Amino acid sequence: MILGDARSGKLADNITGFGRALRRAGLPMDASRISLAIESAAWVGLDRKADLEAALQSVMVSREQDLEVFAQMFSAYFRNPELTKQLLSQMLPKAAGEAPAVPRKARVQEALAARKPPGQTAKPAEDEVQLDAAMTASENQRLQQADFQTLSASEYVLVDRLARRIHLPLPRIESRRTRTGARGHRIDWANTLHRAVRTGGEVLTLSTRQRRMQALPLLILVDVSGSMERYARLLLAFLHQATRTTPRKVYAFGTHLTDLNSAFAHADTDLMLACANQQITDFAGGTQLGTALTTLRQQHARDLVGRRTVVLLISDGLDTGDASQLGQELQWLKRHSRHLLWLNPLLRFEGYAPLATGASLLHQHAHGMLAIHNLNKLEDLAAAMAKLLKI
Numbered sequence: 001m002i003l004g005d006a007r008s009g010k011l012a013d014n015i016t017g018f019g020r021a022l023r024r025a026g027l028p029m030d031a032s033r034i035s036l037a038i039e040s041a042a043w044v045g046l047d048r049k050a051d052l053e054a055a056l057q058s059v060m061v062s063r064e065q066d067l068e069v070f071a072q073m074f075s076a077y078f079r080n081p082e083l084t085k086q087l088l089s090q091m092l093p094k095a096a097g098e099a100p101a102v103p104r105k106a107r108v109q110e111a112l113a114a115r116k117p118p119g120q121t122a123k124p125a126e127d128e129v130q131l132d133a134a135m136t137a138s139e140n141q142r143l144q145q146a147d148f149q150t151l152s153a154s155e156y157v158l159v160d161r162l163a164r165r166i167h168l169p170l171p172r173i174e175s176r177r178t179r180t181g182a183r184g185h186r187i188d189w190a191n192t193l194h195r196a197v198r199t200g201g202e203v204l205t206l207s208t209r210q211r212r213m214q215a216l217p218l219l220i221l222v223d224v225s226g227s228m229e230r231y232a233r234l235l236l237a238f239l240h241q242a243t244r245t246t247p248r249k250v251y252a253f254g255t256h257l258t259d260l261n262s263a264f265a266h267a268d269t270d271l272m273l274a275c276a277n278q279q280i281t282d283f284a285g286g287t288q289l290g291t292a293l294t295t296l297r298q299q300h301a302r303d304l305v306g307r308r309t310v311v312l313l314i315s316d317g318l319d320t321g322d323a324s325q326l327g328q329e330l331q332w333l334k335r336h337s338r339h340l341l342w343l344n345p346l347l348r349f350e351g352y353a354p355l356a357t358g359a360s361l362l363h364q365h366a367h368g369m370l371a372i373h374n375l376n377k378l379e380d381l382a383a384a385m386a387k388l389l390k391i
Helices: 011-024 031-044 050-062 064-078 106-111 139-147 155-161 189-199 226-242 271-280 288-300 324-333 357-365 375-380 383-388
Strands: 171-182 209-215 216-225 248-253 256-260 310-314 339-343 368-370
Touching: 011 031, 011 050, 011 064, 139 375, 155 226, 155 375, 171 271, 216 288, 226 248, 226 271, 226 310, 248 288, 248 324, 271 288, 288 324, 288 383, 324 339, 324 357, 339 357, 339 383, 357 375, 368 383, 375 383
Parallel strands: 216 248, 216 310, 310 339, 339 368
Antiparallel strands: 171 209, 248 256
């Protein structure tokens, strides 16, 4: 047998270690999947690296967005052919002078970090980030300004929790409906006569009616393409909590439009994310905003209520679809909404200019462009929106 007896060899321990590393990287992993991975590896053998990778991937990955993470983890474990006998070692093999061709994701780098045996302590490196529940002022400030794209897995979890606590006090406007008030300009005859009954029919004061205040309805469009992977999940969690008292319609788009309103109906944010993950089938793919907006116009045009809706379009503008279609659909969207606001994470780069075709069209039609790449920008989002809305 090529792999040896799993009952006496190290195959089971090695694949178990690999499964634990994947779990540290954020993949859902349990004992049953690891057991299937061990059995799959025994069936396909080690003759062909591609066969082994396909076998492990088929039983250890269940979400499309985790495919790239698995590929990078597998490549790191198998990049040195001499380590084939040390199948899926928990220690990252170091090859002298060798650098990975593709930069690894932050959660992959953290998951691959070697762990010391129990009882053995190591002096942390000067540049190593040590996270604690009670953060110091400097660490808290660093995370407030850290770009979501650069966070490690543990930092991302912490920032995700902090983002859910950020309030988004959206501007309120006067509605057409009125109520009894002290500063109205119209006399409320019904209430005036009702109060006159208490004084024997004598009208001593005149009640007035004033307009009710209401929140502007929101239409949220979230880009879930590959370049937006690190931002999409965190921003969905943030918006789920921040807009829970505001009339809203939420859609995700990549290669097509996905309705997330049923997911956002859940009160629990984690449950919402789980439902959204099941509904989104084009996660980490391409971006065709024009096609998505066409679907929105044809099937969900009623979500744009009386040109009072504020559209929050969250994207980096790296569109791969038809430019003419995108331009026409953006014109329609702008014409049927109160304001079209572009929330762009690429504003993290100093001197950023929307030179790409999709970004140029968004910049041309949007009423304003706002940054949302770190916690500080999310906290300033309400004030920035109020300034653009001129309320």
